[in-house]
Amino acid sequence: xxxxxxxxxxxxxxxxxNATMNCSYKTSINNLQWYRQNSGRGLVHLILxxxxxxxxxSGRLRVTLDTSKKSSSLLxxxxxxxxxxxxxxxxxxxxxxxxxxxxxxLFVKA
Amino acid sequence: xxxxxxSPRYKIIEKRQSVAFWCNPISGHATLYWYQQILGQGPKLxxxxxxxxxxxxxxxxxxxxxxxxxxxxDSTLKIQPAKLEDSAVYLCASSFPSxxxxxxxxNTEAFFGQGTRLTxx
Numbered sequence: 001x002x003x004x005x006x007x008x009x010x011x012x013x014x015x016x017x018n019a020t021m022n023c024s025y026k027t028s029i030n031n032l033q034w035y036r037q038n039s040g041r042g043l044v045h046l047i048l049x050x051x052x053x054x055x056x057x058s059g060r061l062r063v064t065l066d067t068s069k070k071s072s073s074l075l076x077x078x079x080x081x082x083x084x085x086x087x088x089x090x091x092x093x094x095x096x097x098x099x100x101x102x103x104x105x106l107f108v109k110a
Numbered sequence: 111x112x113x114x115x116x117s118p119r120y121k122i123i124e125k126r127q128s129v130a131f132w133c134n135p136i137s138g139h140a141t142l143y144w145y146q147q148i149l150g151q152g153p154k155l156x157x158x159x160x161x162x163x164x165x166x167x168x169x170x171x172x173x174x175x176x177x178x179x180x181x182x183x184d185s186t187l188k189i190q191p192a193k194l195e196d197s198a199v200y201l202c203a204s205s206f207p208s209x210x211x212x213x214x215x216x217n218t219e220a221f222f223g224q225g226t227r228l229t230x231x
Binding site: 004033041042043044045048088090097098099100101102103 | 114145150151152153154155158166168201203219220221222223224225
């Protein structure tokens, strides 16, 4: 079963623009994490936001969490060609499992 | 710090054959995960270990998949016999557990290996 679903499925932007990806989930969570996956590489953890947090920043990344709407967003500011990758949200429901969504494929054109 | 090591990187087998994947987590990480990622999809958790004990294997097809983590360090994932639909990337990840009350979910950062790309023909 899929807990988190990202939107859009694919996104193409110009270098320097901002990229926003959204994640919606179905059940209450303990925390939500965003990961990046470059072509041919493993997943890299970007940010973890807990259920009692509303916003976190890390460099050019900004994550928001709205537990009332069961949604999160990842904003990448001033995007670079190197940001081209698939981005996944993963929800931890306080049990033993962390479930990944299908991902958003971001393409940044130089 | 050394990352999560996986081998082999690539494997091609015929259906009904057997295959095994190996994972060496980051030193000191008690939690180890095996994920299956089919092309175009997100990773799906197959099994999660806490030290050498299984804490979740609800999505592991136990009629053909098995995994073990002897001594709470290295882990192997085996498929026997393989089917065409097992073609995927198998990702191993590890994390240092946090939380209380037996909550061994990924409350802290998980580190992923490069994965093993399995093709079943």
